[in-house]
Amino acid sequence: MKTISIDHLTRVEGNGGITATIDGKTVTEVKFNVFEGPRLIERLTVGRTPEEDVSLAPRICAICSVSHKNAVLRAMEDALDVNVSKKIIYSRELMHMGEMIESHSLHTFLLALPDFLGYPNAIAMAGDFEFEAKIGLEMKNYGNHIMKVYNGRWIHGENAVIGGFGQLPTKEDLTWIKSRALQFMPFVNKTVALFCGLDYPDIPEDDTLYVCCEPGNNEYGFWGDEILLSTGEKYSKYDYPKVTNEYTVSHSFCKRSRYNGRPFSVGALARVNNLGDRLEGQAGEMYRKYFNDRWKKNPLFHAAAQALEIMYCFERIPQLVDLILADREEPALIPYTTKEGTGTGLVEAPRGTLIHHYAIKNGLVDHSDIITPTAMNAEEIERYCHIAAQKLLDEGKEDEIRARMDIVVRAFDPCISCSAHSVEIERVPETAWKDRLLELSAKKAPFFVGVGTEDRSDDRAGLELAARLKEMGIADVYTEKDIDSIRSIQEQRPIIFLDAVNMGESPGKITLIPVDHVLRNVNNSHKFTPFIVGALNGAQIKNSYVLGIQPGTTDFGTEMSSSVKEAVQKVVSALTN
């Protein structure tokens, strides 16, 4: 057994880790573990007043505290029918830009750039790249300043409340913010040139589904009332569960999301992919100059997308200041009365779509649901780590897996305190499939599903195995023809697909792989992928496995090779005992 471990994911905000399991030539499993314990924030808000919740809910995350604030405010004002003035909306947008600039400059210059330049941290990098470190810190400081001006302090400020603000900034504060934004522009240009022009490695790349808010009016922006997918599909904010489909996993306190069984990406790269053609001004020019197909499938381009968004913010801030100052007379706060109702707030946090949903009853929060961007990205982080690890293993660069996965995780700019530090790689013995299969069967009797073709020699293995299991008297054995019955399985029991799977091993090698891996790795999937995608929901996929037997030949013929026959017998024996 072999273990490669990154015990604490560093330079990310929060507490999590990654474990990779290797069986022979296959990376059978990658788990993004969130060790950050459960805080039950949603439950803490229940029974509290809406105004209390506005202070409690943002405590989920320090670096996204303003995004959480705007999300909870949008949800509460939706539930309580509070219609704030344009000036308040512009003011909240300006405050939001403070967080975008702060978070993006921290991630690009101080957390990700040391990776690309080969330094363990920004302080070590600062010796050789003083300018970059300095600009990063100054932009970050500026972003924090905006949040402080608007929210009282940059982390967990309380000035933004239902109906507006406790107190609005002075004209002097606002004109300073504007003039400073204009002063920053030459450095913003350099930032975009640096991060959009970086030679990002192929880590590798894969087709990705991108999700973000639809700001409306064909504009770029950080909030909206609809969810936009890179497929072009749109959902009302109230239908968010149709997109997120949240479920729990046993190795993390962070819930997971999939759309139609498919993991998706949120964040700056998702926004630029979905909305980039709406960018105007210099940000629009830079988008047209740098954007290409690699942005659609390589998460490292998150840093490039963040640089574009930094530019978007610096161009938008002077406009916002003018709009706010034009409306000086509007009050800071409008009164409201608590009533019954439900509301949903949808915003783009720096690292992706953030959803807050509440039901108010008898003046108190009766139900709350908060879905954070890192929770949505968790499946993607696992998927990309898996693809990266498998590719390096295929290339015989097993010793590079650890460092690569670390960089992949960091690319997603995860904020693990969202819910949720370490990369661990484990090599298991040849017989690992057996232990795992018995372990799974011991908890709850699995459903077995035979997959294959009768007349293509070793591809019969799955069907043959299914038939043998049925003979043994195992109750729930299906074949792929029973797709409807499989779809309707409601019980939380493992589903084990029996199939011949090409893993580049010697014929007859048995591997038990989570179905996820098969879905991720196009090379191994053959006809299996279309069969599964769309048939199972996220929770079912998470509980499904492929018991794969390496075929020798899949030429036409009805006779299986001897090593595959032996493998079928091994499985039968294992389950007989």
Next chain:
Amino acid sequence: MRIVKLKQDRLNSFLEAVSTDSELWGPVKKGADKHRFKIVDNPAEFDLDYTRTILPPKKIFLPPRFNMFKAMPTAYEEETMDPTKKILFGVHPCDIHGILIMDQFYTQTYNDPYYIRSRENTIILGHSCWPDEHCLCHSTGTDVANEGYDLFFTALNDEYLVWIGSSKGDDLVRIVPELFNEDLSDRDIQNYIRWREDRSKAFKAEINFKAMPDFMELKYRDAVWENLSHACLACGSCSNVCPTCTCYNVNDKPRLSENASDIARCWDACTLESYSEVAGGENFRESRSERLKLYYTHKLQAFISKYGKPACVGCGRCAATCPVGINVKTVAGALDGEEVDAFWSRYATEVTK
């Protein structure tokens, strides 16, 4: 003392003319109905229709927090204590009396260089006022100021009677003599006397301060202190807003990147638990009742015994500030045998839903 007259609509011209090389401070509205002394660019920002500011003028001479000096291993360096010249306009008689008590404490009893420097650079321009329900200056004898100001403005009809209280005040008037009118008539004096009489009648609260030292002595072990302490939130606000509270604390603030410390000073309050804590962790007044007793001993007994007047100028700030109603008026009433004990005892009873 010379008295001149000034048309009220010429006040701002005067203030602008005399403040060209000084900071101009005065009462400015804070929130809906509160006030504070603040630097302004334009005297039109002042709101003279005010009763009391949240903090007294002491904050201008000794800010709540400031660094006194920088200490190094073998030397020290004075922080450039703001030598800016200031004009403080709109000070009511009670606050002028408060400044006089501060002067006595910080320039005579103890020489505090930070106070002295700031005080010497500040011109005090007093302003007349009208009492509200918390004003006690009639009882403390501080409703009129005969000293402690450079100029004092009493508003009568559309004019000010301006008392010139010092040579500095006289110099100010001489900057723009054309704004003033020297012809004070008998009628003006009569108007002023009648205004004084009306104002005296307007006071709603009175306290027999002369009796207080004896009451304090008699009630030193009385249950009243325990009752008060049930309600006291120990927030220190009564001291912070009091024009005669002078206590402060000193902290070392080492600098990160050099071998030096800033020696910082901040207002302290005897009603706070940490006030009476000494080295080794011993605390002489752990209970709230002991601390309240110390506060009121100072205000109503010790100061009177020593200086012949209470350490209370009747400004009413404690009454306007304390959320649970512990103030010089209610405490004096309790000492005087008023049935107010139940007022505080309610804070000690069981809570019912």
Next chain:
Amino acid sequence: MNNGKPKIGIYELTGCAGDALLIVDCEMELLDIFTAADIQSFAMAKSDNIDGELDVALVEGSVTTEKEISELKDIRERAKIVVAFGNCAAHGGIQARFDDKEWQENLKKVYGNQKFTHTKPVRSKPIDEFVKVDFYLPGCPVSKEQFLHFLTRMLKGNPPEHYPTPVCVTCKYNENDCLLNNGKLCLGPLTADGCGSVCPNHNIPCFGCWGPVENANAIAELHLLKEKGFSVEEIKKRMANFAGTKLADAIKQL
């Protein structure tokens, strides 16, 4: 000591990472901090972390898993001084509000019957329930001024300053009109000072995020707010939000 520089480790248990982030947010002082101290471990800011002997360990977050209990005990064994850094470490954070029964019920409501294989969750508690804590620096998040002052004193070998006064003291320094007198549910008198009275400065009542100040007169505050029309239940809920495990029972018994 390494080259005379104190060895410091910064650790995050469960919380929002706001206190560690606040150190990263000392943009203009960050280089001075890394120059004056030997930062051995700081997962948020650097990759080359070493888990060895320490002079000072700053621990952020509350204990919410069995893994964190063993990590914390390991930190305590390695560090001469352990500092509870932020409200979660000092008091347990907002997540420490549930008692054992409520915690079990709510865990089930969020995660169903999910059995966790990576580590076992436990009810959130402050770190001094498991190890000896030498100093406390509360706040949600800690204040930059208090942190820098604290760190500098530690680096220069001075004991940290103690902050025993309520928010009201700074609130009055800032010349705010008392929000209690305006009928607001303000927790200033019960809450430890350090935030600069930032909420009342903006007309927002104190939410109590520094946690309770020592020997606060909670019963008087409760009566006062009740007289102002708030329900006892609402007041107690508000008091409990940041009071953590230590005062949870005391508040219920008020």
